[in-house]
Amino acid sequence: MTRPDHVGPGLGFTFDGRRIHHRPGQTVGAALVEHDILAWRTTRHDGRPRGLFCGIGVCFDCLVTVDGIPNQRACVVLADEVEEITTQSGSGHDRLALRDPADD
Numbered sequence: 001m002t003r004p005d006h007v008g009p010g011l012g013f014t015f016d017g018r019r020i021h022h023r024p025g026q027t028v029g030a031a032l033v034e035h036d037i038l039a040w041r042t043t044r045h046d047g048r049p050r051g052l053f054c055g056i057g058v059c060f061d062c063l064v065t066v067d068g069i070p071n072q073r074a075c076v077v078l079a080d081e082v083e084e085i086t087t088q089s090g091s092g093h094d095r096l097a098l099r100d101p102a103d104d
């Protein structure tokens with residue numbers, strides 16, 4: 001696999017503190033895969049790793065936290081527009097998380 005060594009300075013974001021370089025117009029998911037990072041989320045119930053699946057914004061397997069906002073699809077978010085990516089566990093604990101009726 002070819003590494004994106006030719007990209008210019010400043011084209012990059014951090015992933016859990018690690019600097020990731022990307023190509024102009026590349027998605028976050030594509031940049032992570034190019035750096036051999038294949039999983040950046042764990043499932044809600046079993047904690048299983050997830051990354052790209054459909055790659056076109058349909059399956060929501062690739063959810064990640066972008067600049068502090070959880071539940072963003074890495075396969076459609078442009079890397080040019082973000083500074084910090086962090087892994088996400090389960091629902092991401094944001095306002096979009098479903099309430100458990102048992103809690104009422």
Ligand code: FES
Nearest residue numbers: 053055057060075
């Ligand atoms: S990989 Fe399916 S929505 Fe991103």
